[in-house]
Amino acid sequence: MAYEPFNLTGKVSLVTGGNRGIGLGMARALAQAGSDIVIWGTSAAHNLAAEGELTTLGVRVLAQQVDVADEAAVVAAMGEAAVAMGRIDTVIANAGIGAAARSFSDMTVEIWRRNMAVNLEGAFFTCREACRHMVSRSGAGDPGGSIAVVASLAAIEGAARNQAYAATKGGVISMMKSIAVEHARYGVRANAILPGWIATDMTAAAQASTAFAEKVIPRVPARRWGEPDDFGGIAVYLASDASRYHTGDSFLIDGGYAIF
Secondary structure, eight states, X not given: OOOOTTOOTTOEEEEETTTSHHHHHHHHHHHHTTOEEEEEESOHHHXXXXXXXXXXXXXXXXXXXOOTTOHHXXXXXXXXXHHHHSOOOEEEEOOOOOOOOSSGGGOOHHHHHHHIIIIIIHHHHHHHHHHHHHHHHHHTTOXXXXXXXXXXXXXXXXXXXXXXXXXXXXXXXXXXXXHHHHHXXXXXXXXXXXXXXXXXXXXXXXXXXXXXXXXXXXXXTTXXXXXXXXXHHHHHHHHSGGGTTOXXXXXXXXXTGGGO
């Protein structure tokens, strides 16, 4: 018998912020591995475009317009997705923003709270509802599931002018570890993904900066910006049976930047 732990046929994966950037890169790989896909995003236009692309890969796709900072919207959308798709096996809490300030001294409470609302509270709402679904499924004799939170290199290295963002990303790592410990008995595992410098809309200003290109990217041992598709492999691994005994871990995907 062939060893096929990465075959996701019959599984359903939900990716928040899955209509572009890293989220779409992960959703694309999950679909290519056979998983049906649910994507959440706030832009109807981006949702429609992503849904069209993913549908061509031969899987079922559900796109929902959801603001993860809205608790009621998350609760409703998770319930609707579970009914529409029949089950949810993997949830990747990827949606986030990167609101920064000119300096920490200039950081407003509005910037702080906006980061917290989307990046931390949004991940909390998403993971909580995922756990409710997976624990309920386990109680019905169908245990198992995978939860992944997308943190950031900023969670473990100093991020000037981004203290609010960094705090949220450190927070989701701690939350992930607690989820992993509490839910292992249900066959549910939880892990974190920490991207480094990745070419997405969030890093557009840095990508256009000559100084950044000359001083930062040369410090990346891989000598390039990361790309959304670089996260396809980790998404498939965490959604697959290959990771069935792997929980409570953090995966740093940064081209070697943190160790150089």
